[in-house]
Amino acid sequence: MDTNLRSVLRNSTFLLALIGLGFTSIPFIGSMKVNAHALANRPHYRIDDLMPGDYKILPDRPGSRRGMALLFYRSSESSVSVWGLPVYEDKFLLPDYSWWRWGHLCEDFRLDLERSLFRCFDQSIEDYERGQQEWRWDLSGKNLGVQTEDLIAIPGDTTRKYFLQGTIND
Numbered sequence: 265m266d267t268n269l270r271s272v273l274r275n276s277t278f279l280l281a282l283i284g285l286g287f288t289s290i291p292f293i294g295s296m297k298v299n300a301h302a303l304a305n306r307p308h309y310r311i312d313d314l315m316p317g318d319y320k321i322l323p324d325r326p327g328s329r330r331g332m333a334l335l336f337y338r339s340s341e342s343s344v345s346v347w348g349l350p351v352y353e354d355k356f357l358l359p360d361y362s363w364w365r366w367g368h369l370c371e372d373f374r375l376d377l378e379r380s381l382f383r384c385f386d387q388s389i390e391d392y393e394r395g396q397q398e399w400r401w402d403l404s405g406k407n408l409g410v411q412t413e414d415l416i417a418i419p420g421d422t423t424r425k426y427f428l429q430g431t432i433n434d
C-alpha cells in the first residue's frame with residue numbers, strides 16, 4: 265500500500281509539473297510572433313501598374329552607390345516574380361559564375377521581348393561571346409547558360425497593389 269501511494273504521488277506531481285510548464289510556455293511562444301509594427305515597416309513597392317507581361321526595375325535604396333535593384337515581372341497569369349540585381353554606381357553587376365563574384369557591369373539590363381528573356385543590351389556584351397551565352401535568364405529567373413547562376417529571388421508577399429519585401433512565418 266505504501267508503494268502504491270508513493271507512485272500516485274509521484275505521477276500526480278509529474279503531471280502537475282507538465283501542466284505548469286505548458287501554461288508557463290504560452291507567453292514565450294506568443295512573443296515569437298512578428299509584431300504589427302514590424303509588419304507595417306516592411307519595405308513595400310507599388311506593383312498595381314504592372315500589366316501581364318510587363319516588368320520594371322526599382323532601386324531598393326535610392327541614391328546609394330551600391331545595393332540591389334529589384335526586378336519585378338508580372339507573368340501572363342498575373343503572378344508577380346521579384347529578383348534582386350546587384351548595382352554599383354547605377355550599373356548592374358552581372359555574375360562571373362556566381363553572384364558573389366562579379367563579372368561585368370551592364371548599363372542596359374532589360375527584357376528582350378523578341379526572345380522572352382532578360383539580358384544585357386550593352387554593345388560590349390554583344391561583342392563578348394561568353395556574355396551572349398551566359399548572361400541570359402528566362403522569365404522564371406532561370407539562367408539559360410551552362411555555368412552562371414539563376415537570378416536572385418527576393419522573398420515577399422504580394423497584394424493587389426504592393427509587393428511587401430520579406431516573409432512572415434506564422
